[in-house]
Amino acid sequence: MDADDGEGFGDFRTRKKNIFDDDVSVEAAKKIITSARFDDDDLDDDMEILDLGSSTTSVKFSAGTAPSSKTMPDLSSLATPASSSVPSPANLRINPSAAEPRHSFGSFQKAAGHVRSQSLTIAPLKSGGDMQFPKVNMLRGSNTGSNSSLTIEEAVGTMGRKFGSMDVDQMQQEIIQLRKQLLAARKERWTKMPVDLTLRRIMKGEPYSLENYRALEDKLSLLDKAVTLMDGNAITAAVLHLKKTVKRATFQQELMLRPVAANHYLAYLRGHFEHAELIDTLSMLGxxxxxxxxxxxxxxxxxxxxxxxxxxxxxxxxxxxxxxxxxxxxxxxxxxxxxxxxxxxxxxxxxxxxxxxxxxxxxxxxRRFALVNMPVTTTLFYCCLYHYHLQENSFASPVSIKKRHELPERQFVWTAVSARAKAKGWTDIEQLLTAKGWFGGKKLKAAIGFGKVVDILHRFQAPHDILAKYLELVEDLDTRLTLAKKTDCKKAMIETLVKQKDRAGVEEFARKYSATIEAEYARRVLRDEAIRWK
Missing domain, CATH: 1.20.58 (Methane Monooxygenase Hydroxylase; Chain G, domain 1)
Known part of the structure; x- marks a missing residue:
């Protein structure tokens, strides 16, 4: 390296100026580049411009034009990101086999192993006074073997839109406007706005602050006007601000005077699952x-x-x-x-x-389910199915459950008959329905009616002789005939038709079931002269 090169770069390091800084204008960047001679190691350490993807400015060199020290290229776009998918321009060749240049942005070995995704290498300057257009190596990981011949303007146009002076002015105006808005927001935070304006902001969903309403009168005024407007969000916000900034006794006292606000506050507590506060507030409100x-x-x-x-x-x-x-x-x-x-x-x-x-x-x-947490009727059915014969002093005794929970007789009979029918305990059902009559006699009696008993027994597929036994106890003949047809109990059908003195019905039955034993029984009934038909 020549002595003047070292002095020039030393001057550049002393200034510590980066051409990509916001406070460096285009003219200053031109002077920095024209007056500086770059050394390999110093520029790699002092100028972190190798990360081309982080720069928003792109280089604008005309292809085939060699800029001189007096006439510099337009630097409005500088350091465009170089991607492996974008070919190199004609004067910027990817040359992986070239010898390491003396002046570069990092050595070839250093650029190849750089932690960043892209790097740039500038070839040594030619002697002759005027600055020649440098050769550039663009390395991306291990992909160093692709060549192309696009100009840098075409490459820049491919990567994104170029920003001109008008765009820069527009962005500066936007920055100034945003700064004004930020200052205004900071100022409003510490300014107590009118209550109506704050409520309007809450109702519109705009940013608002309640921190400046510090006096109790202001807080109550905010709450009362929110109630007048009947806006739920405004009422809830005012109530929560009041709760957070006053004593609990004061909050409860004011809440009791405003039922609408209290209802919104309770709805808020329910929605946020604050059950302890919800219970306390309900108790406080009576x-x-x-x-x-x-x-x-x-x-x-x-x-x-x-x-x-x-x-x-x-x-x-x-x-x-x-x-x-x-x-x-x-x-x-x-x-x-x-x-x-x-x-x-x-x-x-x-x-x-x-x-x-x-x-x-x-x-x-x-068992298909655990008994715990089941209703009392389900518990009774369970105990009638598995523990029907236990004594009353047992936990699982159905009689004990009936007495403790004061179950009606109809509910107990329905549940017990269903459970014992499922277990095929026909004898248990008969004992359950047997009651004492006059003079110590016994008779069958069902609190739910024998029609319901037949329905339950049929649902659990009871034999026909069991069904016929309880069908005879159904008092209404039309209901009995309907149940006999539903359960397909043919003998009960014939006997019911005989009691109704319906000869035509018996004859129709005999024709319909002509090849069955019941049909022969029906024919014998028709031949019986003791029966008086209608």
Missing amino acids: RSEEAAIVKYRLACSTGDINTKVSSLKACLRAHFEAEPSLAGDASLIREHIDLLERQRPIEDSDARLEAEGRTKVFLDFP
Whole structure:
């Protein structure tokens, strides 16, 4: 390196000016480039311009034109990103096999292993006084073997639009306008705006600030005008600002005076699942029943059975027992707690027996669900199916469940008949429907009616002789005939037609089922002279 080269670059390093800085004009960049001689290592360390993708300015050299020291190219576009997909111009050749130049933006080895995606290498200047157009190596990773012959204007046009002086002026004007807007926003933050203007901004969804409403009168004025406008967002924002900036007692007192604002605040708490605050606010507003229901729902949503029982007991003490108006509902909560405490031991015992595989009823009817958290009617059906014969002092006894939860006789009979019909326990059904008559006699009696009993037995595919037995107990003959046809109980059909003295119906039956035993029975009935037909 010549001595003057070292001095020139030393002067450039002293100034520490980067031609891509915002405060460097085009004329200053020209002077810097014309007066500087670049050294290989210094420029690689001091001028971080190798990352061509980070520059927004592009070089504008005319192809085939050798600029001199007096006439420099237009630098309005400088350092256009060089991509492997864009070929090199005619005077900018990719030359991977060329020897390492003496003056370059980094050596060839350094550029090839550079961490950035693109790098630039300028060939040594020719001697002769005037600056010659340099050769350029553009390396991108290991892709160093592609050649092309596009001018740099064509390459720049391919990569993106060039920015002229008018574009720069327009961007400067936009920057000035944005700075004014920023200063105005900063100033407005600390200025208390009129309440109407703030509410209008809230309703339009524009930026707003409530920090400057520090006096209680201003906060209440904001809330009252929001209520007058009947805008939910404005009311909620005013209420939350009031809550955040005043004492809790003051907030509750003002909220009680404004029912509309209180309803919006409660809706906000429900939507954000702030259940503790919701319950406290409802209690404060005197809406104890709503607070109790919210607490009860929270307790029921608990998955763990032990935690659920504890939460229900706490809810019972805190809300239902403490409020006289909820005394009737308190008994229901107690029944719910008793049901859960009854289901826990039954579930544990039955799960163990089913796992052992030695109990016949669990082999014949495998359990499809866990008993815990089931309703009382489902629990009764479960116990009638698996534990029908247990004594009343047992947790799983159906009679015990009926008495504890005060189930009506109709509901108990319907559930028990369904469960025993599923288990094919026809004898149990008969015993269930047997009642004591006068003078110690016994007779069949169904609280749900024998028509419903027949429907249940037919649904669980009871034998025809069982169906016929209960069909005879249906008092209404038309209903009995309809049920007999529905269940296809032919003998019951004939006997019902005889009781109705419908000879034509019996004859039609005999023709329809001519090849059956029941048809022969119908013909014998028709020949019986003791029957008086209509």
